[in-house]
Amino acid sequence: MATTAQTITRTALGGILLFTGIAHLSFARRGFQVAVPDWVPGDPDTTVVASGAVEIALGSAMLLSRRRRRLAGRLVAAFLVAVLPGNVTQWTHHRSAPGLDTEMKRFGRLFLQPVLVMLALWSTRD
Template sequence: MERSTIKSGARILLGAGLVFAGISHLTNARKEFRAQVPNWVPLKKDDTVIYSGVAEIALGTALAIAPSKYRYLTGRIAALFFAAVFPGNIAQYTHHRNAFGLDTDKKRFVRLFFQPLLVLWSLKSTDKSKQA
């Protein structure tokens, strides 16, 4: 399989995952996502979940369908988004908040290592080498 096909598939899959997560923010998983909002965020937890859900839907859609000339920028914005929400994962761990089946400190700790992978995924699937 050609590298550009793999990159396109990875980019579209990441975009679809973001859209799914964003819809979940607005519907069935709002309570779960509130567990990840750090106490220092100056908005109501539910408002933060809603705003981040809308952002995820927009970002995921852009990743999946952006014309090739915008993919590099979109990937960098996605990477920044994943970095920006990382404190929520840390808050879930440090405040011992159960959500998404992460009901032990060990599971919450292991989850922390997946966020950098999302950053890397967004960067590698949108880098400028052999874009589709």
């Protein structure tokens, strides 16, 4: 059975993923395109839309899943690892994105990613 802290953390992560996914598909869509590394094939907009859709699905799973909660956490953790190259690209190429408009913010974001991965795994375990 999940603790209150796990439930709060899981709910917060789910909400963040939902919000960020919606942002990818709407008001911040163009801004997120700068995070797509140059080596990713195809159009950066397609990557942003696809990642937004995945974030909405994963956020929903974090919020709604009961029996497959652990799977949801593992998928969120894997997604967060998969998008890390975008965070590195933003920092190394000095590219601003929504909320990441300084070198210090972009650099600090790199250290947030492993914390989010650990929280996704911890908040969904029994």
